[in-house]
Amino acid sequence: MSVLEEQQDYRSAARAWLREHAPGPAAKLDADGLLSRARDFQAALYEAGYSGITWPTDAGGRGLGTAEAQIFSDEAAEYELPVGPFVIGMGMCGPTLVDLGTPEQKARYLPKLLSGEEIWCQLFSEPGAGSDVASLQAKAVRDDDGWVLNGQKVWTTNAQWADFGAVLARTDPDRVKHAGMTMFIVDMHAPGVTVRPLRDMSGRAPFNEVYFDDVRMPADAVIGQVNQGWHAAVTMLGHERVSIGASRRPRSNPLEFASLVELARSAGVAGEPKVREVLADLFAHERALELFNVRMRQETAAGNPPGARGSVAKLAGAMLLRRAIETAGEVAGADVVAWDPEDTRGPELALGINSSPASSIAGGTNEIQRGIIGERILGLPKEPQVDRDVPFRELKVGTQRT
Template sequence: MPDLDEYARRARAWLETATAALPPDPGLAAARAFMADLHDAGYSGITWPAEYGGQGLSAAEERVFQQAARDLVLPVGVFGIGLGMCGPTLLSIGTEEQKRRYIRPLLRGEEIWCQMFSEPGAGSDVASLQTRAVLDGDAWLVNGQKVWTSVAKQADFGLLIARTNPDVPKHQGITMFVVDMHDPGVTVRPLRDMTGESHFNEVYFDDVRIAADQVVGEVDGGWSAAVTTLLHERVSIGMGAARTERPASFEALSGAARERGLLANPLVRDRLVDLYLQERAFDLLSARMSQEVKAGIQPGARGSVVKLLLAELTLDSADAASEILGPGTVAHDDDGKIARALAWGPGMALGGGTNEIMRNIIGDRVLGLPREPQVDRTVPFRDLKVGTQAKEASK
């Protein structure tokens, strides 16, 4: 225990100095420099294997560090997909060469990662994807389109899933690849969302050649690779959010209600108590899940519970904010932070799987209820009339 106390003391001291040195609104260069310093100081990839650039420490150190960082907003958002999804996927199923090549720069913020699963005709039903990868000599030739790809504009690499065999049922002919986002055949077009920012993008692939050694997992085994990434995604969205700023939190809104003399109003109090309970439930569940993950227990489908709770909390708190603050919410009170939270809220109920899909997963795989009927699970992909399937693909 004294070692851990010393570790906690050093972590707190380091974080205090490092966050005090950050500019008020850290841009990409400052965020990258922060990640490199975090890694040099021994706090990036705390439990990741040392041979690939992690710190090789235990869940106990990770817990202590998270505790020390709990109330701080660190400029690590742009690295979230790499740290929370792509890195863990490569560590689980990547080749030795892939781990040696990609993990260290990812942990140091030198290379940013994105995840390219969703397509215009394949979101909830992502197995209907149509981006094609065809073996051409010693490389794969990729053509198609992805959409809603977070941080693609900043990314150096991405995990892509593409159809490699249309003659088998849709879940069976998919392969995962590492894509170099700087390849001349990759075009990234930012999409503006309701916050006015361009968080996600469209990504087009025109004859992008991907070397055979960039396949992640098995050829045609991309569905199970994608499930690995998605499970990490849900847990990491849920747990990551435990540390992000909450402008429409119980604390912020009860303060705003007090200032406006609204605390005597029973409807407002009722709303606030509801919010408090939801926040406590989310914080406790995400803390428990985070400890389980760090102790090596995989939450599996239960990650969907945290993700669903977070989406509901985000929407409900934005709703409560608009009731309590009235028009002030959109009149950019509080530096526009609440207005931004209001605009960002609905995205939380979609990204990483929609609330309806989370409920389906919880029903099927956590509660053991009967599965939804799926009539297309055994039909070869090329015979399906899915989404926007192009004529050529179904020939």
């Protein structure tokens, strides 16, 4: 069988599986019902071999190529799959453990992550450390049988459900700020962990603030090496950017091209030249990003990981969403802010519009991506960094005032 025929078979099998197993509407479920629906679906994905498609087999994955992953995500875009609770684990923490985890960590954590038994979150940002995450102040201190963690994290997506988190903490304040950090696996159910929801302008609470008060972590909780947390963080941020940039929204999403065309038709404006122009422009950008992502995956498979080009995908994805919001305004006019009570699309569109700007901030803001692209791809001069060679203890950052 040729490679193309094999891929066609894989597509047919994935399509048939999704048709049979993709869950139906979730409208009537409460929060617990939604979570258990998501867990059941993730377990079914794992059972069928569609979870961790490209992960190595010794990490619990299927060891297949990016072509199969691409085929599955194309087919999956036909559905609104309940995978939200697992995106941080699958897209960021898991791939970092694949790269840097010990054999024991991989065996303990990855299969349960892939099968939906355990949920993960990523704890980098703090009130005084976002874009400049190396300014973080949460600290972990070594004692006889492990580490003791104290500090506050913020904007932690999915912490309300998480069993484990990848937390970045300062372990040596006498080193310069990028050198004295370590990444740990923290048990989110351990004594001393407090999780409080934070609401965004869409009215939902997708993220949280998290407090650690004398939380104990075992000695083998370190991801990578002690005091080399920056390397682990850069590894994870690279996965995060690729994962955000490459993620496909369901075709039914109200800000997708096909949905906006449908909206234009039902509003009776599909023939208007201005509307046609903005829709065509959106289509061209959507398609260009899709192809860019395909190319990045193929290059990664050929042993040439994207590095800083992950920032291009991340930035382009965020800009595309902004463009989609403007297109929605052009197509639906005042209907994006006020609609008839019987119009079910109004609230959906408003929710999409209110939650989309977050993509210009989460995973590194657009300005930060532009800085990375400027320095590392275009070869422009580096931003001045006066604090780079000063021991962390001597810096004025966050609440630290020396």
